[in-house]
Amino acid sequence: MKLVILGHENPDFDSIISGMLLENIYRKMYRYEADFIIPDEVLKDTAKLCNKYHVDYRRYQKKYELDEDIHSVLVDHSVDLRNIPSVIMAIDHHPTKQELPYLVKYCHTASTALLIYNMYKNIYKFSKQEINLVVAASYIDTLSLKSTKTTPSDIVECKNLIAKYDLNKDEMYRDGLSITDMSDIKACSLNGLKKYEINNNRVYSSYVQVTEDELNKIPLILKEIPRTMRNKGVDYFVFIVTNVSNMTTKSYLLSKNFGSSIEVMEYNHIASRGQEIIPELERKLMRK
Numbered sequence: 490m491k492l493v494i495l496g497h498e499n500p501d502f503d504s505i506i507s508g509m510l511l512e513n514i515y516r517k518m519y520r521y522e523a524d525f526i527i528p529d530e531v532l533k534d535t536a537k538l539c540n541k542y543h544v545d546y547r548r549y550q551k552k553y554e555l556d557e558d559i560h561s562v563l564v565d566h567s568v569d570l571r572n573i574p575s576v577i578m579a580i581d582h583h584p585t586k587q588e589l590p591y592l593v594k595y596c597h598t599a600s601t602a603l604l605i606y607n608m609y610k611n612i613y614k615f616s617k618q619e620i621n622l623v624v625a626a627s628y629i630d631t632l633s634l635k636s637t638k639t640t641p642s643d644i645v646e647c648k649n650l651i652a653k654y655d656l657n658k659d660e661m662y663r664d665g666l667s668i669t670d671m672s673d674i675k676a677c678s679l680n681g682l683k684k685y686e687i688n689n690n691r692v693y694s695s696y697v698q699v700t701e702d703e704l705n706k707i708p709l710i711l712k713e714i715p716r717t718m719r720n721k722g723v724d725y726f727v728f729i730v731t732n733v734s735n736m737t738t739k740s741y742l743l744s745k746n747f748g749s750s751i752e753v754m755e756y757n758h759i760a761s762r763g764q765e766i767i768p769e770l771e772r773k774l775m776r777k
Contacts, residue, residue, distance in 0.1 A: 696762060
């Protein structure tokens with residue numbers, strides 16, 4: 490049996506690091522024939538982070554085969570709408586109410602990379618570079634541990650790993666607060682895109698992290714999103730804006746049934762897409 494490890498479409502830094510770690514663990518410890526594969530595009534901001542942390546994401550960019558002897562393990566998502574080899578397991582830090590026909594390893598934690606580290610730290614020897622990537626992924630996926638997806642134990646664990654391995658906390662903190670490049674409106678509308686299937690509804694979600702000065706570009710992005718919805722047959726689109734100037738989040742819900750109206754939710758903190766925003770939509774759609 491051959492395993493294909495897949496992050497979500499347009500993978501972010503945590504998705505890529507999680508896939509790399511799992512490939513290393515499966516190959517070195519279990520001697521599995523396992524390949525982490527990125528079959529699609531890596532966005533510019535993610536590519537920049539990978540290059541900074543010496544992660545050669547291009548080596549994983551290839552196509553997978555569809556064969557009955559090949560099975561998929563999902564990381565950083567639990568449902569994949571692509572035509573992929575049959576899924577046998579998912580490892581994710583985002584909760585789901587859906588009943589899935591395969592094993593889902595879930596834990597409320599800062600990053601999927603940190604979840605994988607805790608799953609295997611007692612039986613696999615992580616290198617200093619791997620530890621560095623785990624902690625960096627945790628900072629980058631949580632706006633430097635300020636998102637509600639971060640638990641108190643995550644903060645303690647990251648602090649301890651930084652001290653033990655003498656990691657560059659200041660650099661990770663700056664990278665965690667990274668601002669989305671807002672120069673390309675269409676690219677911004679798909680930044681960090683994730684796809685969901687909720688109660689027979691096709692749901693897309695993207696996000697940007699911006700300063701107060703860039704908020705004037707949000708209406709332009711909201712005009713771009715309906716085009717994607719029509720072209721891709723999307724029922725609901727959740728666009729999330731995190732204002733790093735005041736550490737708040739606003740989510741915009743567009744629906745093919747709403748016409749031109751948009752539902753807006755405001756959070757007086759940095760809200761987690763996977764822990765708060767999508768579960769709220771999931772509860773709403775599961776009641777229908």
